[in-house]
Amino acid sequence: MNLKISNQVSIPLTEIQFQAIRAQGAGGQNVNKVSSAVHLRFDFQASSLPANYKESLKDINDRRITSDGTIIIKAQRFRSQEKNRSDALDRLGELIKAAGET
Numbered sequence: 269m270n271l272k273i274s275n276q277v278s279i280p281l282t283e284i285q286f287q288a289i290r291a292q293g294a295g296g297q298n299v300n301k302v303s304s305a306v307h308l309r310f311d312f313q314a315s316s317l318p319a320n321y322k323e324s325l326k327d328i329n330d331r332r333i334t335s336d337g338t339i340i341i342k343a344q345r346f347r348s349q350e351k352n353r354s355d356a357l358d359r360l361g362e363l364i365k366a367a368g369e370t
Contacts, residue, residue: 305344313337324367
């Protein structure tokens with residue numbers, strides 16, 4: 269399965285790492301017991317992304333992009349880990365699409 273960026277570009281999900289973490293903030297009875305938030309890590313420098321996308325991502329000033337070329341997205345909008353995982357993937361796709369348009 270792949271994350272589609274454009275008609276020509278997609279990222280294999282095997283290149284994206286997910287880690288379940290506990291969500292912060294107010295919640296119900298399960299807030300301290302259930303790991304529903306997700307950390308997404310994507311090392312775009314070591315990925316199969318085309319070179320022009322990698323160069324554009326390096327030039328973006330975004331706190332989610334580390335100096336070593338890793339994108340880290342924390343998703344915790346939803347109570348479900350699966351919805352947060354999907355949200356993180358959507359946000360990663362939007363960031364990469366924006367880089368490809370520059």
